Amino acid sequence: MLASFDAVLLARIQFAFTVSFHFLFPAFTIGLASYLAVLNGLWLFTKDHKYLDLFRYWVKIFALAFAMGVVSGIVMSYQFGTNWSVFSDRAGPVIGAPMAYEVLSAFFLEAGFLGIMLFGRDRVGPALHMAACAAVAFGTFFSAFWILSVNSWMHTPAGFSIDPQTGQFLPEDFWKVIFNPSFPYRLLHTVTAAYLTTAFIVGGVGAWHLLRRRRRREEASAATRTMFSMAMWMAVIVAPLQIFLGDLHGLNTLEHQPAKVMAMEGHYQSYPDGAPLYLFGIPNDREQRLDYAFGIPKLSSLILRHELNAPMAGLDTVPDADQPPVAIVFWAFRIMVALGFAMLGIGLWSLWARWRGRLFEDSGLHRAAVLMAPSGLIAVLAGWITTEVGRQPFTVYGLLRTSDSVAPLAAPAVGASLIAFIVIYFAVFGAGTFYILRLMGRPPVFDEPRLKDVSDGPIRAAGITPAPEQTSRRPQDPRKGE
Amino acid sequence: MPLADGVSFDLTFIWAFLIAFAVLVYVVLDGFDLGLGMLFAVERRRGDRDIMMNSVAPVWDGNETWLVLGGGGLLAAFPLAYALILPALYAPLTAMLLALIFRGVAFEFRWRTERWRSVWDIAFIGGSTVASLAQGIALGALLQGIDIDEGGRTYAGGWWDWLTPFSLTVGVAVAIGYMLLGATWLIMKTTDGLRERMRRRAWFLGLGTVAFIGIVSLWTPFLQEGYYSRWFQGWGIAMAGFVALAVLALAALLFRALHVQRHDYWPFFISLAIFALCFIGLGVSMFPYIVPTEVTIYEAAAPRNAQIFMLIGAGILIPIILAYTAYAYWVFRGKVDPEAGYH
Numbered sequence: 001m002l003a004s005f006d007a008v009l010l011a012r013i014q015f016a017f018t019v020s021f022h023f024l025f026p027a028f029t030i031g032l033a034s035y036l037a038v039l040n041g042l043w044l045f046t047k048d049h050k051y052l053d054l055f056r057y058w059v060k061i062f063a064l065a066f067a068m069g070v071v072s073g074i075v076m077s078y079q080f081g082t083n084w085s086v087f088s089d090r091a092g093p094v095i096g097a098p099m100a101y102e103v104l105s106a107f108f109l110e111a112g113f114l115g116i117m118l119f120g121r122d123r124v125g126p127a128l129h130m131a132a133c134a135a136v137a138f139g140t141f142f143s144a145f146w147i148l149s150v151n152s153w154m155h156t157p158a159g160f161s162i163d164p165q166t167g168q169f170l171p172e173d174f175w176k177v178i179f180n181p182s183f184p185y186r187l188l189h190t191v192t193a194a195y196l197t198t199a200f201i202v203g204g205v206g207a208w209h210l211l212r213r214r215r216r217r218e219e220a221s222a223a224t225r226t227m228f229s230m231a232m233w234m235a236v237i238v239a240p241l242q243i244f245l246g247d248l249h250g251l252n253t254l255e256h257q258p259a260k261v262m263a264m265e266g267h268y269q270s271y272p273d274g275a276p277l278y279l280f281g282i283p284n285d286r287e288q289r290l291d292y293a294f295g296i297p298k299l300s301s302l303i304l305r306h307e308l309n310a311p312m313a314g315l316d317t318v319p320d321a322d323q324p325p326v327a328i329v330f331w332a333f334r335i336m337v338a339l340g341f342a343m344l345g346i347g348l349w350s351l352w353a354r355w356r357g358r359l360f361e362d363s364g365l366h367r368a369a370v371l372m373a374p375s376g377l378i379a380v381l382a383g384w385i386t387t388e389v390g391r392q393p394f395t396v397y398g399l400l401r402t403s404d405s406v407a408p409l410a411a412p413a414v415g416a417s418l419i420a421f422i423v424i425y426f427a428v429f430g431a432g433t434f435y436i437l438r439l440m441g442r443p444p445v446f447d448e449p450r451l452k453d454v455s456d457g458p459i460r461a462a463g464i465t466p467a468p469e470q471t472s473r474r475p476q477d478p479r480k481g482e
Numbered sequence: 483m484p485l486a487d488g489v490s491f492d493l494t495f496i497w498a499f500l501i502a503f504a505v506l507v508y509v510v511l512d513g514f515d516l517g518l519g520m521l522f523a524v525e526r527r528r529g530d531r532d533i534m535m536n537s538v539a540p541v542w543d544g545n546e547t548w549l550v551l552g553g554g555g556l557l558a559a560f561p562l563a564y565a566l567i568l569p570a571l572y573a574p575l576t577a578m579l580l581a582l583i584f585r586g587v588a589f590e591f592r593w594r595t596e597r598w599r600s601v602w603d604i605a606f607i608g609g610s611t612v613a614s615l616a617q618g619i620a621l622g623a624l625l626q627g628i629d630i631d632e633g634g635r636t637y638a639g640g641w642w643d644w645l646t647p648f649s650l651t652v653g654v655a656v657a658i659g660y661m662l663l664g665a666t667w668l669i670m671k672t673t674d675g676l677r678e679r680m681r682r683r684a685w686f687l688g689l690g691t692v693a694f695i696g697i698v699s700l701w702t703p704f705l706q707e708g709y710y711s712r713w714f715q716g717w718g719i720a721m722a723g724f725v726a727l728a729v730l731a732l733a734a735l736l737f738r739a740l741h742v743q744r745h746d747y748w749p750f751f752i753s754l755a756i757f758a759l760c761f762i763g764l765g766v767s768m769f770p771y772i773v774p775t776e777v778t779i780y781e782a783a784a785p786r787n788a789q790i791f792m793l794i795g796a797g798i799l800i801p802i803i804l805a806y807t808a809y810a811y812w813v814f815r816g817k818v819d820p821e822a823g824y825h
Binding site for chain 1: 636787
C-alpha cells in the first residue's frame with residue numbers, strides 16, 4: 001500500500017512540476033501577444049517610431065518565451081498517458097476532443113501566423129502582417145480557451161454520462177462539456193491574470209531602464225517611457241478588474257466545490273452565525289484546527305454570503321477522505337490575494353505619480369515596479385496551486401479519485417523520470433530564461449534591430465517557419481522594408 | 483483473407499487512418515532531421531556543421547509538431563489505446579521527450595555562444611540519437627505486445643518490459659533508417675565535399691536499412707501468432723513476397739540513383755518510399771489492432787459523437803496545415819547557400 005501511495009505522490013509531483021514550468025510561459029505570452037498586436041496597430045496608426053521599436057524589442061522576447069512554452073507543452077500532451085493512464089481512459093472520451101482542438105489550434109497558429117508575425121513584415125505587407133499579429137493574439141487566447149475548458153470540466157464536470165461497464169465518462173452534450181459551470185469564471189480569471197503578468201513584466205523592464213538611465217543622468221528613450229506608462233495603465237485598469245473577477249470565481253467555487261473554499265479560508269469548523277476571515281494561521285490537519293489563528297470576525301460571511309451572520313459550513317462537514325490538504329491551499333491562496341492587492345497598490349501609486357507629473361521621475365515607484373516584475377508569474381502559480389490542490393483528492397471532482405487515476409507504474413520508474421525532468425528542465429529552461437533576461441537587460445533603442453537581423457540566437461520557435469528569410473539574410477539596409 | 487475482416491469506411495477507420503497518417507508524416511519529416519543530427523557526429527568541420535543545421539533550420543520545428551498531433555489525436559480518438567500504450571512505453575517515451583527538448587534548444591543555443599558551442603553540439607548529437615533509438619524501441623515494444631490485466635483496461639506489465647532484444651533491434655533499425663534519410667536529404671541540399679561524403683555514407687546506410695528491414699520483417703511474424711498467419715498463410719505469402727520484392731527494387735533504384743546516375747534528388751525520395759512501404763507493412767501487420775492482438779481500433783475508439791465533433795476541426799485544419807507545410811518546403815527547395823543562413 002505504501003509503495004502505491006508513493007507512486008501516486010511522485011506522479012503528482014512530476015505533473016505539478018512539469019505543468020508549473022509549462023504554465024509560466026503561456027501566462028507570459030498570452031498577454032504579450034496582445035501587447036504586440038496593440039503596439040503594431042499603434043505603429044500603423046500613428047507612425048510613431050517608438051511603437052515599432054517596442055514591437056521589435058518585445059517580439060524577440062516573445063519568440064523565445066513562446067518556443068519554451070511549446071517545447072514544455074509537448075511533454076504535457078504525453079504525460080496524461082504515461083502517468084495518468086486510468087484518468088485518460090476514463091475521461092478521454094469527454095476531454096479528448098477539446099484537447100485535440102487545443103492541439104490543432106495551437107498547431108495551426110504555429111505553422112502559419114507566427115512565422116509571418118515574426119519574420120514576414122516586409123514580405124506580406126503591413127495589412128496582412130497586422131492580421132497575423134491579431135491572429136496570433138487571438139490564437140493564444142483560443143488555445144487557452146480549450147485547455148481551460150478541459151481543466152474546468154475536471155472541477156465541475158457536466159454534459160456526460162458514465163458507462164456502467166467500463167467506468168468511462170461519455171459525452172452527452174459537448175456544449176455543456178465545454179461551457180461547464182466553472183469555465184467562464186476560470187477563463188476570465190486566468191486570461192486576465194495572464195494580462196497582468198505581462199503588464200508587470202513589461203512595467204518592471206521599463207522601470208529598470210528608467211532607473212538605469214537616471215543613475216547615468218541620461219534621458220530615457222521615448223520607447224522606454226511608453227512601455228512603462230502603458231504597463232502602469234494596465235495595472236490601474238486590470239488589477240481591480242481582476243480582484244472583482246477573482247471574487248466572482250470564488251463565489252462560483254463556493255457553489256460547486258465548497259470544500260476547496262473551506263480549505264482556502266482555513267475553516268475547519270462550521271460557523272453557524274458568521275465566519276471570520278483569517279489573515280494568518282497555521283493549518284493543522286491532524287487536529288483539524290487553525291493554530292495561532294488571527295482573523296476578522298464575520299468578514300468571511302460578508303464576502304462570501306454578503307451577510308454578516310450568514311452560517312458557513314466547515315471541513316467538519318466533509319468526510320476526512322474527501323478533504324483537500326489545507327495548508328497548501330490556505331497559503332497559496334493568501335500569496336495570490338496579497339500579490340493581487342500589491343498590484344492594485346502599484347497601479348494606484350502610478351496614478352498618483354502620473355497626476356503629479358512624476359511618473360518617469362518617481363524612483364521609489366520604479367524600484368517597486370522592478371521588485372513586482374515577477375509578481376504576476378508568482379500569483380498565477382499560487383492561484384493555480386490553490387485551485388488544483390483544492391480539487392484534491394479528486395481528478396474529476398467528486399467522481400474520480402486521484403489515487404484511482406494514476407498509471408500502474410512502479411515508484412522507482414516515476415522517481416527516476418522525475419529526477420530527470422527536474423535536472424533537464426532547470427538546465428534547459430534556466431539557459432532560456434538567462435537569454436530572455438539578457439534581452440531584457442538591454443534597453444530598447446531607436447531603430448531597434450529586427451528579429452531576423454539578430455536571428456543567431458535561440459529565437460526560432462517550434463513550428464515557426466521563417467519562410468523566405470533564409471535566402472535573403474544577406475547584409476542589407478536596415479531601414480529597408482518596414 | 484483476414485485483411486478484409488472488419489474493414490469498413492467508418493469513423494473509427496477514418497480516425498485510425500488520420501492518426502497513422504500523422505505518425506507517418508512525423509516519421510519521415512522528423513526522421514531526416516534526427517538522422518542529420520546523428521550524422522553531425524561524423525562531420526566535425528565547423529562550416530559543414532553550420533550548413534547541415536541550416537538545411538533543416540526552417541523546417542525542423544514544424545516537423546516536430548506532428549508528434550504532438552499524434553499524441554493528442556490518440557488520446558482523443560482512442561483513449562483506451564493511449565491509456566494502455568503510454569505507461570507500457572514509459573521509459574522510452576520519457577527519454578524521447580527529454581532528448582527532443584535537449585535537441586530542440588541545442589538548435590537555438592548553439593549560435594549564441596562560442597565557449598559552449600561544443601557542449602550544445604554534443605547535446606544535439608546525443609538528443610537526436612536518443613530520440614531516434616527511443617522511437618524505434620517504442621515501436622518494437624508495441625509490436626511485441628503489451629501486458630494487459632484481466633479487465634482489459636489497464637497496463638499490467640513492469641517498467642522494463644519494453645527492453646528486449648527485439649525492441650533494441652528495431653531501435654537500431656529506425657536509427658539507421660533515419661540516418662539514411664538524413665544523408666540523402668543532405669545530398670539533395672548540399673554541394674561538393676559534404677555531398678560526396680554523404681553519397682558514400684548513404685550507400686552503406688541504405689544497405690544497413692534494407693538488412694535491418696529484412697531482420698525485423700522476418701522476426702516479427704514469430705512474435706505473435708496473428709502476424710504469422712497474416713504474412714505466412716494463404717494470400718499473405720504472396721503479399722509478403724511482393725513487399726520483399728518492392729523493398730529490393732527500391733534498394734536497387736537507390737543504388738542506381740546514388741552511384742550510377744549520381745542524382746541529387748532521387749535518393750531522398752526513394753528513401754522516403756522505403757519508409758512509406760515499411761509503414762504500410764506495419765499497418766498490415768497490426769490492423770485491426772491498435773494494441774497488437776489485444777485491443778482493436780473498434781474496442782479502443784472514442785464514442786461516435788466525440789469522433790464527429792473532432793472530425794469537423796481536423797477536416798478543416800489538417801488540409802490547411804498540410805498546404806502550409808508543403809509551401810514552406812517549396813520556398814526552401816534547392817541547395818543551401820553556405821553564405822546565408824541561421825547565423
